[in-house]
Amino acid sequence: MAQIKNRLTPFFENITFDRDDNELVLNFGPQHPSAHGQLRLMLHLQQEQIVKAHPDVGYLHRGMEKMAENMIYNEFMPTTDRMDYIASSSNNYGFALAVEKLIGLEVPRRAKVIRMMLLEINRLMSHLFWLATTALDIGAMTVFLFAFREREYLMDIIEGYCGARLTHAAIRIGGVPLDIQDDFLHQLRTFLNKLPDNIKDYEDLLDSNRIWLMRMEEVGTISKEMALSWGCTGPMLRASGFQWDIRKEEPYELYDEVEFNVPYSDKGDNYARYRVYMQEMRETAKILYQTIAMYEACVKNDQTELMAHAPKYISAPKLDIMTQNYSLMQHFVLVTQGMRPPVGEVYVATESPKGELGFFINSQGGPYPYRLKLRAPSFWHTGILTDLLPGHYIPDVVSIIGTTNIVFGEVDR
Amino acid sequence: MRAYTPKDDVQAKAYYTDRFYVAPQVPKQDVSTDPVFAADLEAISAKFEVKESFIQVENMVIYINAKDIYAVLEFMRDSLEYTQLTEMSAIDWLAKDDTFEIFYQMLSMNKRKRTRIKFFIKNGDAVDSVEKLFRCADWSEREMFDMFGIEANNHPFMKRILMPYDWQGNPLLKTYPLEGDEFAAWYEIDKIYGKEAREAIGPEIRDTARVDRYDSERFARLGYEQPKGTKITGNEEPTVQSYQEEGGVFMVTKFDKDTSKIIDDPQR
C-alpha cells in the first residue's frame, strides 16, 4: 500500500494577501526555537512594529486536571513533576502542601529543612536555566554554556538525592521519603562557594554588554496596574515594583526562620527582570547556607523523623510496615485505595521559581480529588503578551518571551 | 448482565467504601474570628446579598448571587484593596443538581488575605465576564469555556484556548471520560490523513498492561533481555547492542577505553 497523502491544506490561511490596511499577519510558532516551548503567536505587523498580538496556547495541554480527578493523591505526585519541568520539586511541594493543609498535617522539622533545600536548589536550577535560554535567544551563546555547566552540578546533587535529573518526585505528602545522602552537604557547599564567582561571570558578560542592554532596557515594560490586572506573580511582579514574595508574606515551611531579602525593581522592563533573577540567585544561595546550618542542627538534636505520623493518611515507616501487622494493613489500604482526606476545599499558594503556584483542591471525602485546579503562574505570564507586545518590534518579541520565563508544561497543564 | 455504570459521572470511583464510613470535614471557622475578614464581609454584605460565609484553611469563602459577581469584584478591587484575581474556574455538580459552582480566588496584597467568592449557576447559564476588571479573567474565562462549556457574557473573544478550535466536547465535565470519546480518539488521524486512513492506522493503544508479541522480557537485566515466552534458565547469552560494527567504521577511530581519561571528580 502506498503512503497515504495527508490532507493538510497549505499553510496560507493566516495570511490574507489582499489587505488594504498595510498589515502583515505573521505566524510565530508553535515550534519556534526561541518560543521556550510550544507558543504560537499571531502577530499583526505594521512594517516591523506589532500592532496586535494574539498568543495561542494549548499545544502542550495534556489534561493534568482531568488526570488528577482520576488518580489517588499519591499517584498524582509524579504528574506534578511534568508541570514546571525546570523545577519539578517546587510543583511536588505545592501539591504536597495543599494536601497537607487539607488534612491538617504537621511535617517533622527535618523533612521541612530537606524540602527547603530541594526547593531552593530547584529555584537556582530554574533561574540558571532561564538565564541560559534567554541569553541564547538573544545571542549570548557563552552564557548559555556557562549556565548549563553550573546547572549540571546542581542536577548531580539532586540526582544523588532522588535518582532523577529532571523529574524528581522527591517530596511526598507528609514529608520526604529519604534523608539526604552523605556528601550532599559537602557538594552543595562546594557549589555555593563557587556560585558568587559564577554569577559574577555572567554579570560581567551581560550587565554592561551593549547588545544585551539594547535588547533589554526599555523593552517590554510592564506597569504596576498591568502586572496586577494580569495576575503577574513572582519575578514578573517584583520587577514591576512590588516587593511581594509569598515566602516572606505568607511564610510556609521554615521561611520565617531564614534571613533573606526580596529583590525588586521599579522599572518593569526586561532588564529589571534580569536583575531580579540575578539577585534572587544570590538570595537563594543565602537561604541555602542557612538551611545547611539548620540541617546540621537537626542532626545534632537527633530529629530523625522524615514523615509525619498520621496513620489514617500516611503509611508508616518501612521498618514498621515490615514488622507490625497493623502498619502493613494500613499501608496496603493506603496504596490500593488511597487516602481519603476530609470533605472541604483548600487553596494553597507557594512561591515557585516562576511565581505563585497554587493548588485548589475540592475534596468530597473520596480517594480521588473531586476537582483540582492548578494555578500556574506562566499561564498569565503568557496572557500578558496580548497587551505587552503591541508597540514593540519583531526582535523584541524574543527577548520579551525570554524574560517572562514561561514554561509550557505549566501554561497548558 | 453487565454491571451498571452511571453515565453522568464517568470518573474513577473508589471501588470499596466502608458502609459506616463518615467522611470527616475540614474545619470551618466563623468569619468573626478574624477581624480583617469580618470587616470585609461586613462591607460586602452591606451592599450585596451574602448567602453563606466561613473561613476554611485561612481563606474566607463567600457565597453570593450569580448576578452580583461583577459588582462584588469591582467593589472588592476598588474599596477593599483586593488587588489580584489569582484564579477562577468552575466545579462540575451536574450529576448532583445540574449546576456549576464558579469560584473566584482573590488576593489582597496589602492585607495579606485571600478570599474565595463563589456562586452557583444552572447548566446552560452564562456568567458575567469580569475581564474589564481583571485582564487575567480574559484567559481564565476562555479556559472555563473550553473545559466546561460555560460562556461568559461580554467577553471579547469567547473561543477555546487549550483545545483546538474544532474540538468537540468539554474535557473537564464529569461525563467526559479521561481517555476521551470517539471524536478525541480519531481527531489527529481524521485531521491529517482523513477518515479513510482509520483502518490502516488502527485504533489507539491505551491499555497500559498490553504486551506486544515482539516485546522482550527481563528489562531489569540490561544486555540479557529475552524474547517473550522464552524459558529463563539464568545463563543466557548476552544480547549485545553495539553502537559500532564489528570491523570498525570507515574513517572513524574506535573509542578505546584504556587510552581515554576518565574524570571522576565532578567538583573539580
Place this chain on the structure above:
Amino acid sequence: MAQHKVNYTQDGGLPVALTSIDKIVNWGRSNSIWALTYGLACCGIEMMASGASRFDFDRYGTIFRASPRQADVMIVAGTLTKKHAEFIKRLYDQMTEPRWVISMGSCANTGGMFNTYATVQGCDRIIPVDLYLPGCAPRPETLQYGVMLLQKKIRANSASKAQKPKRLM
C-alpha cells in the same frame, strides 16, 4: 614550496582512502546528523542539556538547526498533543530526504503517563519513527547512545540508490 610538517608515511599512510560511494556517502551522512530543535516538553530540556557544555553534542556532528529544511533528524522530544499533531506532520514533510526520526521519551513513544484525551498515543501514529528512546525523561546519555545507534543504522543503509520513502503504515 612549503615544507610539509606532517609525516604522511607514518601512522595510516598517505591521506588517501579508497572506498565505495556507499561508504563515503554514509560516512558523511552519519557523522553530520543535523537535528531539528523540536523540544516539545520535558525531554526538550534534556535535549538542550545534551547540546550544552557537559554532554556536548557537537562532537557527534549533531548540530541543532531551527529549520526543518536544514535538518536530517527530527528528535521528537516530549509529549505530542492532538492539537500539535498537525504541525509535526507539516514539519516532517518539510524535511528533505533522507530524513530520520528519533522518538525521545515515553510520551513520544506511546503517550507515556499521559493516557488522556489530549495526547497522541505515540508519535508513530503520525510519522514513521526510526528509533525509540525509553525513559521519562531519557538522560542525555540515552540520547547520545540513540544518536550512535542511528549512525549505525544509517551506515547499514545503501546510499547509492535513491532511498525509498519511509512508510507510516
